[in-house]
Amino acid sequence: MATLDFNANEVEPTTTMDPLPAGKYLAEITASELKATKAGNGSYLQLEFTVLDGPCKGRKVWDRLCINHPNDLTQKIARGNLSAICRAVGVMQPRDSVELHNLPLVVTVKCKKREDTGDLTNDVKGYAKRESAAGQPQQAPANDETPPWARKETP
Numbered sequence: 001m002a003t004l005d006f007n008a009n010e011v012e013p014t015t016t017m018d019p020l021p022a023g024k025y026l027a028e029i030t031a032s033e034l035k036a037t038k039a040g041n042g043s044y045l046q047l048e049f050t051v052l053d054g055p056c057k058g059r060k061v062w063d064r065l066c067i068n069h070p071n072d073l074t075q076k077i078a079r080g081n082l083s084a085i086c087r088a089v090g091v092m093q094p095r096d097s098v099e100l101h102n103l104p105l106v107v108t109v110k111c112k113k114r115e116d117t118g119d120l121t122n123d124v125k126g127y128a129k130r131e132s133a134a135g136q137p138q139q140a141p142a143n144d145e146t147p148p149w150a151r152k153e154t155p
Contacts, residue, residue: 019121024108025051025052028052032048044064046063046064049062061109
């Protein structure tokens with residue numbers, strides 16, 4: 001049993017949140033933690049990103065970088081992503097992940113289905129400097145559709 005001194009009438013209830021729409025978002029790293037892998041044979045850097053503007057301002061998305069892993073390819077990909085983050089925020093030799101916090105960068109977010117539940121979830125797929133920010137999610141065109149910026153207007 002836990003003693004609660006709480007009044008639900010004074011607090012708005014939490015609502016369920018759908019994943020962010022796929023797109024590019026201006027964000028910053030607001031939390032990071034180095035954790036051991038489930039198998040105990042490596043470690044990953046868990047990063048929390050907070051969206052800074054647009055209709056999704058304040059929303060969060062997470063990424064995990066397996067920077068110490070027995071699989072060389074997994075480690076190479078994670079270290080490449082960490083390098084992209086460092087370049088995007090202008091911190092080339094961080095000694096601690098906190099040095100990457102609160103610096104704006106653009107994250108590219110995709111949506112994918114979870115294998116265990118089938119629910120949609122976000123997956124961070126890229127990092128870029130702030131100048132690349134669009135501020136709004138950008139929908140990918142359908143395979144047979146010309147993107148709006150490449151369309152020619154017909155009279």
